[in-house]
Amino acid sequence: MAEARLVNGRAEAAIAPEDRGLAYGDGLFETVAIADGRPRLWDEHMDRLLEGARRLGLPEPPLATLHEEGHALAREASGGVLKVYYTRGVGDGRGYRPPDRPEPTRVVSRHELPAIPRERWEGVDCRLCRIRLSAQPALAGVKHINRLEQVLARSEWQDPAVAEGLMLDPEGAIVEGTATNFLAVRGRALVTPALASAGVAGVMRRWVLAQAEALGLRVERRGIHPEELPEMDEAFLTNSLIGLWPVRSVAGHQIPVGPISRRYLARMAEQRLTPLLGQADGGHGP
Amino acid sequence: MAEARLVNGRAEAAIAPEDRGLAYGDGLFETVAIADGRPRLWDEHMDRLLEGARRLGLPEPPLATLHEEGHALAREASGGVLKVYYTRGVGDGRGYRPPDRPEPTRVVSRHELPAIPRERWEGVDCRLCRIRLSAQPALAGVKHINRLEQVLARSEWQDPAVAEGLMLDPEGAIVEGTATNFLAVRGRALVTPALASAGVAGVMRRWVLAQAEALGLRVERRGIHPEELPEMDEAFLTNSLIGLWPVRSVAGHQIPVGPISRRYLARMAEQRLTPLLGQADGGHGP
Numbered sequence: 001m002a003e004a005r006l007v008n009g010r011a012e013a014a015i016a017p018e019d020r021g022l023a024y025g026d027g028l029f030e031t032v033a034i035a036d037g038r039p040r041l042w043d044e045h046m047d048r049l050l051e052g053a054r055r056l057g058l059p060e061p062p063l064a065t066l067h068e069e070g071h072a073l074a075r076e077a078s079g080g081v082l083k084v085y086y087t088r089g090v091g092d093g094r095g096y097r098p099p100d101r102p103e104p105t106r107v108v109s110r111h112e113l114p115a116i117p118r119e120r121w122e123g124v125d126c127r128l129c130r131i132r133l134s135a136q137p138a139l140a141g142v143k144h145i146n147r148l149e150q151v152l153a154r155s156e157w158q159d160p161a162v163a164e165g166l167m168l169d170p171e172g173a174i175v176e177g178t179a180t181n182f183l184a185v186r187g188r189a190l191v192t193p194a195l196a197s198a199g200v201a202g203v204m205r206r207w208v209l210a211q212a213e214a215l216g217l218r219v220e221r222r223g224i225h226p227e228e229l230p231e232m233d234e235a236f237l238t239n240s241l242i243g244l245w246p247v248r249s250v251a252g253h254q255i256p257v258g259p260i261s262r263r264y265l266a267r268m269a270e271q272r273l274t275p276l277l278g279q280a281d282g283g284h285g286p
Numbered sequence: 287m288a289e290a291r292l293v294n295g296r297a298e299a300a301i302a303p304e305d306r307g308l309a310y311g312d313g314l315f316e317t318v319a320i321a322d323g324r325p326r327l328w329d330e331h332m333d334r335l336l337e338g339a340r341r342l343g344l345p346e347p348p349l350a351t352l353h354e355e356g357h358a359l360a361r362e363a364s365g366g367v368l369k370v371y372y373t374r375g376v377g378d379g380r381g382y383r384p385p386d387r388p389e390p391t392r393v394v395s396r397h398e399l400p401a402i403p404r405e406r407w408e409g410v411d412c413r414l415c416r417i418r419l420s421a422q423p424a425l426a427g428v429k430h431i432n433r434l435e436q437v438l439a440r441s442e443w444q445d446p447a448v449a450e451g452l453m454l455d456p457e458g459a460i461v462e463g464t465a466t467n468f469l470a471v472r473g474r475a476l477v478t479p480a481l482a483s484a485g486v487a488g489v490m491r492r493w494v495l496a497q498a499e500a501l502g503l504r505v506e507r508r509g510i511h512p513e514e515l516p517e518m519d520e521a522f523l524t525n526s527l528i529g530l531w532p533v534r535s536v537a538g539h540q541i542p543v544g545p546i547s548r549r550y551l552a553r554m555a556e557q558r559l560t561p562l563l564g565q566a567d568g569g570h571g572p
Contacts, residue, residue, distance in 0.1 A: 001304055001376070014300030015308060017393045018287060022301060022371065024433035025311030056434070057441055085308065088437075090287070093400060095465050096433060096440035107303045114379060134420035135456065138438055146432035147310035147382060148342070151374075152424055154382040155343055170421065179381050 002083075004076065005109035006069050019105055021087030024096065025146040027105075028052040030203075032082040033240050033274040034074045034110070039082050040273050041240060042070065044203045049086060052142045059104055061086050069108040079275030081111045081241060085145070113275060116242070121265065121277070123248030123257045124163035124237070126177065128226060129153040133167045133175050133198040141201040154178045164237055166226075166250060169198050173223025180237035180245070181205035184224055185217070185260045187233065194221040204238040207273070208264060215263060226250065234258040243268040243277050288369075290362065291395035292355050305391055307373030310382065311432040313391075314338040316489075318368040319526050319560040320360045320396070325368050326559050327526060328356065330489045335372060338428045345390055347372050355394040365561030367397040367527060371431070399561060402528070407551065407563070409534030409543045410449035410523070412463070414512060415439040419453045419461050419484040427487040440464045450523055452512075452536060455484050459509025466523035466531070467491035470510055471503070471546045473519070480507040490524040493559070494550060501549060512536065520544040529554040529563050 007015065020026035030045045039045075049061050070082055085107040092099040131152050139146070153165050164177040175193050176182050181202040183192040190212045195201050212219050229235065235247040235255050246261040248254065269277040293301065306312035316331045325331075335347050356368055371393040378385040417438050425432070439451050450463040461479050462468050467488040469478040476498045481487050498505050515521065521533040521541050532547040534540065555563040 001379075005303060007303060013302060015303050015305070016299060017291060017293060017301050017371070017395060019301070019308065020437075022305065022308045022373075023315070023431060024437055025431055026434060026437050029309070056438070085303070087308075093287075093397060095400075096436040098437065098441055109303060111379060114381075131424045132422075134422040136418075136420040136435065138417045139434060144434055145309065145311055146434045148312060148425060148430055148432045149422065150382040151306075151310050151312050151384065152342070155384055 002109035002111055003080070004073055005107060006073065007107050008105060009065070009069065015105065015107070016090050018090045019087055020089060020091050021085065021105060021145060023091060025144065026056070027085060027087030027145050028056070028058070028143055029086070029145055030084040030143065031240055032070065032084065034077050034080040034082055035272045035275040037075050037078060039070050039074045041203050041207060042067070044206060045084070045240070048143060048201065048203060049084065052144065053086065055142050056144065057098065058086065058088055059102060062106070066106065066108065073108055073110040077110055079113050081113060083107070083109050083111065114241070116276060120163055120242070120245050123246045125161060125249045126164045126166050126247055126251070127157060127162050128251045129156055129165040129167045129178070131156070131167070133169055135170050135197040137197050140197050140199060141195045143200050150178045163245065169223065171223070173225050175199040175223070177237050180239045180242070182224070183208060183236055183238065184232040185234040185258065186231060188217055189220045190217040191220045191222060191224055193223050202239055204240050204243065204273070208238055208244070211264070211267065215260065217260070229253055229255060234260050236261045236264070241274055241276065243274045288395035288397055289366070290359055291393060292359065293393050294391060295351070295355065301391065301393070302376050304376045305373055306375060306377050307371065307391060307431060309377060311430065312342070313371060313373030313431050314342065314344070314429055315372070315431055316370040316429065317526055318356065318370065320363050320366040320368055321558045321561040323361045323364060325356050325360045327489050327493060328353070330492060331370070331526070334429060334487065334489060335370065338430065339372065341428050342430065343384065344372065344374055345388055348392070352392065352394065359394055359396040363396055365399050367399060369393070369395050369397065373431070400527070402562060406449055406528070406531050409532045411447060411535045412450045412452050412533055412537070413443060413448050414537045415442055415451040415453045415464070417442070417453070419455055421456050421483040423483050426483050426485060427481045429486050436464045449531065455509065457509070459511050461485040461509070463523050466525045466528070468510070469494060469522055469524065470518040471520040471544065472517060474503055475506045476503040477506045477508060477510055479509050488525055490526050490529065490559070494524055494530070497550070497553065501546065503546070515539055515541060520546050522547045522550070527560055527562060529560045
């Protein structure tokens with residue numbers, strides 16, 4: 001449960017059952033890391049929310065209000081997680097058709113940090129999920145709240161030794177993990193799926209891509225088939241909360257944990273991008 | 287807004303913002319017609335809910351309780367609409383991973399009948415939507431609450447002369463309307479998409495298919511490409527609320543309104559399957 005929350009600016013615990021967010025998943029969300037009482041990469045999260053609203057035809061999110069609410073909730077916590085939901089609001093009884101003048105619902109809530117074993121930042125084992133991500137260019141990249149594919153994928157395994165499941169597109173190329181983006185290093189290339197027909201354009205992925213040049217890497221946006229993994233020098237998973245986990249195996253096939261992952265982890269820790277990375281130890285967990 | 291509602295059996299107006307129905311669209315819904323104070327095709331709706339819960343790995347819905355709640359709300363109305371939502375309930379902070387012991391949320395609410403021009407039951411004009419339905423066999427047929435594709439499709443037009451938009455699969459075959467199933471008649475064949483990789487297995491579609499033999503029709507489950515439409519003798523749309531609308535044109539191409547549509551409409555009216563069909567006039571609106 002939330003430690004604190006604001007629903008349309010009020011400290012209440014209720015969403016109308018007729019909210020289109022519940023009825024149709026007609027909305028967006030963001031998961032933001034809080035470190036030292038501040039939401040991290042806030043502008044990047046708001047950029048994505050804005051772009052998602054444009055893609056779904058939602059009214060422009062009230063960025064100044066969200067900034068105020070997000071920072072107010074974060075201020076009360078040293079470390080934690082902020083969630084922001086932004087839906088098309090209560091429907092007007094016309095079914096799927098959006099209201100002419102929607103009154104969006106916004107929820108900003110603060111949650112405890114999840115307990116994650118610190119070994120995860122040294123390398124994780126992944127599986128390949130059986131369920132595939134469907135191809136839908138109209139929604140690709142958007143962090144919307146139609147997430148049943150991820151729920152079903154994450155239901156496929158219980159083994160705590162498997163940190164993440166990778167999801168393939170209909171052609172069998174890796175798109176992302178259930179809750180993370182996937183990137184790989186081959187020589188001087190940083191390879192990551194283009195997310196043109198499926199997947200979420202993660203904020204931490206964007207940060208990693210923006211740093212690539214400074215690390216002497218060129219970015220290649222393309223799908224990676226599992227059979228190509230043995231050719232990769234490194235692979236890693238990113239999201240706003242974990243920062244980065246090196247991938248040390250996928251479905252039993254080993255991948256080295258290498259210097260690029262470690263350099264990114266050190267930079268993330270330096271910049272305090274997530275409270276789950278220690279400040280001084282170059283990228284270890286809490 | 288709802289005229290009356292029960293959230294987990296209580297007459298309240300609130301869903302927890304942490305409900306997985308809102309967070310991920312992790313749930314199911316049913317839209318049930320009320321006629322003469324009774325929910326119609328209730329058992330068929332509950333069969334589909336049960337099957338949807340099995341597909342999503344949700345706990346079995348409490349059918350006896352839902353029956354009691356649905357019938358209690360319906361009893362207070364001559365005609366109307368019941369909505370039933372059934373979600374995986376409040377999450378336990380583990381993200382997409384379902385809780386080990388989920389406590390589902392159920393919402394049963396009653397709404398006014400929508401105002402629909404009665405000419406719709408004489409024949410409707412349809413468009414072809416630009417957005418396509420993605421292929422996802424794991425979710426096909428299920429009436430889940432990940433409905434952004436339908437929301438985007440229904441956002442494509444405002445012209446009230448266009449009653450429905452037909453949605454195509456990635457191969458370009460018609461799957462269904464945004465809120466209706468699609469069926470066509472060719473000779474003695476009743477043709478309808480198989481819904482094996484996309485679409486909702488509608489309760490009224492199921493009723494129509496079950497009556498086919500009695501009307502001398504054999505059922506063919508296959509996709510119909512728009513260019514095949516001129517070969518069709520009839521086509522129609524179904525859902526639990528409208529019953530059936532004959533299709534008289536798709537994207538400007540005419541289709542005859544014929545005897546099979548009229549016979550189905552007469553049967554639906556006789557059996558009072560929806561309050562939007564008059565009892566004695568063989569299938570006209572209110």
